[in-house]
Amino acid sequence: MKKVERVSLVESVGTQLREEITTGRWAVGERIPSETELVEQLGVSRASVREAVRGLVQAGLLATRQGDGTYVTASDATDVAIRRRLVTADHTDVVEVRRGLDIVAAGLAASRRTAADIKSLKKALADRATAGVAGDEAAFVANDVEFHLCVARASHNPVLIELYTSFARALAESVRDDQCLQVFTTGQDTWHEALAAAIEAADPTTAAATTLSLLDSTS
Numbered sequence: 313m314k315k316v317e318r319v320s321l322v323e324s325v326g327t328q329l330r331e332e333i334t335t336g337r338w339a340v341g342e343r344i345p346s347e348t349e350l351v352e353q354l355g356v357s358r359a360s361v362r363e364a365v366r367g368l369v370q371a372g373l374l375a376t377r378q379g380d381g382t383y384v385t386a387s388d389a390t391d392v393a394i395r396r397r398l399v400t401a402d403h404t405d406v407v408e409v410r411r412g413l414d415i416v417a418a419g420l421a422a423s424r425r426t427a428a429d430i431k432s433l434k435k436a437l438a439d440r441a442t443a444g445v446a447g448d449e450a451a452f453v454a455n456d457v458e459f460h461l462c463v464a465r466a467s468h469n470p471v472l473i474e475l476y477t478s479f480a481r482a483l484a485e486s487v488r489d490d491q492c493l494q495v496f497t498t499g500q501d502t503w504h505e506a507l508a509a510a511i512e513a514a515d516p517t518t519a520a521a522t523t524l525s526l527l528d529s530t531s
Contacts, residue, residue, distance in 0.1 A: 321357075326364035439451070
């Protein structure tokens with residue numbers, strides 16, 4: 313048997329606070345109880361609570377607003393870590409990772425999509441087109457990303473969906489960098505509609521191939 317490791321009081325407090333966040337009892341955007349309230353609720357010292365909260369702030373789960381309190385900013389430390397890494401990642405590296413995720417997502421989506429998934433895909437495409445015609449880059453990028461998130465959700469693979477959701481911010485930057493709005497306005501962007509059609513037709517091979525063509529057309 314392994315020796316039992318003694319968990320410090322700060323670690324124990326941190327674990328309890330993290331559980332409040334990950335279970336959703338403290339929702340993202342919500343202000344957590346004050347330091348005094350936490351001391352009373354947990355029966356520990358103010359120093360232990362302060363240090364535990366500091367650890368969660370460093371992990372990106374909490375943020376302290378001077379004079380206003382401490383708020384939940386994320387529910388998953390792994391998600392935060394991925395986002396932080398992607399912010400400093402090279403564009404080429406992001407595209408290579410996106411390539412892998414998109415192809416897997418497209419194939420699975422074509423195999424597992426539901427009527428609700430198809431409806432979501434078509435709505436994202438329609439909203440994207442509306443923004444494109446209006447020349448609204450912000451809305452165009454947001455709906456382009458939403459379309460790809462819809463593809464990932466249609467895979468019904470929780471791990472893939474979480475990875476893709478974490479990847480969304482870098483994906484948005486990729487859409488801007490690739491000047492997808494300009495491609496759309498020239499009428500050369502037919503791959504998104506073709507991908508949606510392949511997924512609706514339950515054709516994984518065509519869906520994956522179309523995704524590859526879409527990525528190649530913007531790289």
